[in-house]
Structure formats: C-alpha cells, structure tokens
Amino acid sequence: MIYIDGIVFSLQQHGGISVYFHELYSRLVAANAKAKLLIHEKSELNVTLSSLDNKQGLVQKKSRPLERYMRSDVDSDCVFHSSYYRIPSLTVPTVTTVHDFTYEKLVSGPRKWVHVWQKNESIKKSDVVICISNNTAKDLMQYCKVEESKIEIVYNGVSECYRPLSDYDLTTEQVLFVGSRTGHKNFKIAAQAVSQCSFLELTVIGGGGFTKREKAFLDEIMPGRYRHMGHLSNKQLNYMYNSSYCLLYPSSYEGFGIPIIEAMRAGCPVIAINASSIPEVAGEAALLVERPDIRLLADALKNLKIGRERERLVRAGLEQANKFSWQKCFEETYRIYERLQ
Incomplete structure (x- = not known):
C-alpha cells in the first residue's frame, strides 16, 4: 500500500507541490496501484485537488489543532510519502520529497526555525529522500547532513496540456x-x-x-x-x-x-x-x-x-x-516505492 499524506492540499489553494502530488496520485490510481491519499477539511479549497478525476482511495479526516505539525496516522503495511515534511505515526518505510531550500536561504526568524526543524526531522527519519534537481540535492547536503545513498534525483514533469497552437500565429508583444x-x-x-x-x-x-x-x-x-x-x-x-x-x-x-x-x-x-x-x-x-x-x-x-x-x-x-514528463517522474518514483515494499 502506498500512503500519500496530502497535508499540502490544506496548506495552499494551488502551487507546484500540489501539482506534484496530484500528478503522482492520479497516476497511482490509473495504474490500479494500492494507494490511499489522506486529506483534511481545508483540502476542499485546493484548486488542484478539486480537479482530480478519480477520487478512489481518498481518506478524509478531521483536522487536529496544528495538524501540519502532527504525525500522520498510517496503516502498518504501507510505504509512507508525506506531501509536506510530516512523519508517520508508525515505523514504516518512508519517502520524503525535498523541493527547495527557500526557507533556509531567504527566510529568517521563527518561521524559518520551525520549518527547518520539521524538514530536518522528516529527512532524517526517511528511508529515501527524493530531490527534484541536482541543485536541490547539493543544497540538501549543505543544510541537512544525510547519507548520500538515501538521495534519489527525480525531476519534476510538465503537463501535456502545454503545446504549440500552430494553426495560426498568436504571438503578441x-x-x-x-x-x-x-x-x-x-x-x-x-x-x-x-x-x-x-x-x-x-x-x-x-x-x-x-x-x-x-x-x-x-x-x-x-x-x-x-x-x-x-x-x-x-x-x-x-x-x-x-x-x-x-x-x-x-x-x-x-x-x-x-x-x-x-x-x-x-x-x-x-x-x-x-x-x-x-x-x-x-x-x-x-x-x-x-x-x-x-x-x-x-x-x-x-x-x-x-x-x-x-x-x-x-x-x-x-x-x-521533451526531457521532462510527469509520467517519467511517476515511474521513477514508483520504482522507489516498489523497492521499499
């Protein structure tokens, strides 16, 4: 069982991380993989999640106070993948995707301290840490000491909706x-x-x-x-x-x-x-x-x-x-899930 903790869907209305996990989960469903997506009350405000065609495997729970910082309830026989640096309630194979180090580089004060603490805890307790670029992996080694053997580079993709509209010239200034x-x-x-x-x-x-x-x-x-x-x-x-x-x-x-x-x-x-x-x-x-x-x-x-x-x-x-696609991102990520099962 692949257990996706969809906490990010209650933290933002739309954004790159929401797109990333929407693309992963929709492909898990399409591949008939055993998968669950945990969402919370505020998730209904997320534009990206609302466009999910097949809502199979969605598990909705009531948000607890400070939900984003709480451990995520999981089944004992799953591979856990949090959408935003949460830790599972049980000891299960765990994957964390690190998108960037914006907080570490550009933010200061309590917001930075809390974010960095949570991110580092999630990374340290993960069996595999996915970085979305080599540059992010380099930053990871600088800001959070982790065994290089745990790091996997899996690039983001791009929606197939984007294509040239070549029937006529649309170019403006x-x-x-x-x-x-x-x-x-x-x-x-x-x-x-x-x-x-x-x-x-x-x-x-x-x-x-x-x-x-x-x-x-x-x-x-x-x-x-x-x-x-x-x-x-x-x-x-x-x-x-x-x-x-x-x-x-x-x-x-x-x-x-x-x-x-x-x-x-x-x-x-x-x-x-x-x-x-x-x-x-x-x-x-x-x-x-x-x-x-x-x-x-x-x-x-x-x-x-x-x-x-x-x-x-x-x-x-x-x-x-052409070097980037969400299908390629999914396939490389799914091989990581299979390796941990």
Whole structure:
C-alpha cells in the first residue's frame, strides 16, 4: 500500500507541490496501484485537488489543532510519502520529497526555525529522500547532513496540456511573469526591464492581485502597459504562453522552476537567470543572464527581435521540454516505492 499524506492540499489553494502530488496520485490510481491519499477539511479549497478525476482511495479526516505539525496516522503495511515534511505515526518505510531550500536561504526568524526543524526531522527519519534537481540535492547536503545513498534525483514533469497552437500565429508583444512576486523572484527588476522596451507590455499571472504599492510603481514606470491575471487553468495558461513574446523568469533561486518547462513545451521563448537549478532545467534552450540586472534583462528582451534568435529558442525549448514528463517522474518514483515494499 502506498500512503500519500496530502497535508499540502490544506496548506495552499494551488502551487507546484500540489501539482506534484496530484500528478503522482492520479497516476497511482490509473495504474490500479494500492494507494490511499489522506486529506483534511481545508483540502476542499485546493484548486488542484478539486480537479482530480478519480477520487478512489481518498481518506478524509478531521483536522487536529496544528495538524501540519502532527504525525500522520498510517496503516502498518504501507510505504509512507508525506506531501509536506510530516512523519508517520508508525515505523514504516518512508519517502520524503525535498523541493527547495527557500526557507533556509531567504527566510529568517521563527518561521524559518520551525520549518527547518520539521524538514530536518522528516529527512532524517526517511528511508529515501527524493530531490527534484541536482541543485536541490547539493543544497540538501549543505543544510541537512544525510547519507548520500538515501538521495534519489527525480525531476519534476510538465503537463501535456502545454503545446504549440500552430494553426495560426498568436504571438503578441506581451511579456509573461508567472507566479509569486516575493523578493527572490525579482519582480520589480523584471518590470523595469520591460519598461525599457517600449514595444513590450507586461502580463502578470498568479501570485495574488497587485498591492497598492506595486500598482503605484507600475503606473510610474509603465503606465497603461501592464495587467494582472489570476490563477489560470493549464489550458488557459497554454494559450498565454503561445500568445506571448516570451516568459521572463528572473528568479534568483528555484528548486526546479516548472514555468520554464511549461513555456518551452508551449513554444514560448524563456529569459531567466543563470542561478540555482535554472541552468540544469533550461539547458541551452533559454536566454540566461548572469544576474538579475535591469540592463541585462532588457538587452535579452531586445535580442529576441534580432535575426532568428526567437526561432532558435523555440526549437531548442521544445527539444529540452521533451526531457521532462510527469509520467517519467511517476515511474521513477514508483520504482522507489516498489523497492521499499
């Protein structure tokens, strides 16, 4: 029995970790594997979980106080895989997936201390620790001493919904910025880079609505040349990738960077930073600048109009994206489950 602790579905409405466990569990069900997915009351608010086609094996329990920090109740004959650093109530074979070390690198104070303590406890008590990139595995060895023999690299995938819409030319002069706008995502730098290219507009997807401060900043540097869109379905986001000048992804730190591969699979050129896991995931198929700098990013945006650079990036991106799939991620993860059973 594979027992997936779906605590993450009650911690966020949507997000990369929710997508990861949705993809794993839906494939377990499709493969007729013996599997359970534990969810809690607040999970019904999760957009990703609500799209699960087959709800076979779902086990719903009432949330306890501080549920996210409690041990997860499990059956004695299972392989346990928590979606967010929880420990099983019984001693059973345990898998933990480590996505990144954002808290360790970029957060301070009590939030960091609690997160790091829980993560380290989960890692130390696991039989296998899955890292979603080699860069994350390197960070793991730095921040949490663990036997290298316990580490497995299993890359994230990308939804098959993303594809070129080649029946007609959709390309516009909009630059996409996808996801969170917190500090290390370098949103202000991205906006300033776009503002220096008078032929371009900025479209922001997800990450919550603009704050008053963000809106005032954008009105000052690029009035009338920006818009915000909320959370989009894969189909809607695929259309946006297809109809955009490029994806601008100037994050300084990523455990993987799923939007990079989504954009590439849709035939959308990518401009990103040559840092953390990004060069590992993007390969030679993106325009990578050495640091999040306004001038460097603006130059990269302008370079997409030169000669056949855009065509080269689209072709290279489609080839690079073929290296990643959720089915491959599932198969490699399932072999780990089988080894522990």
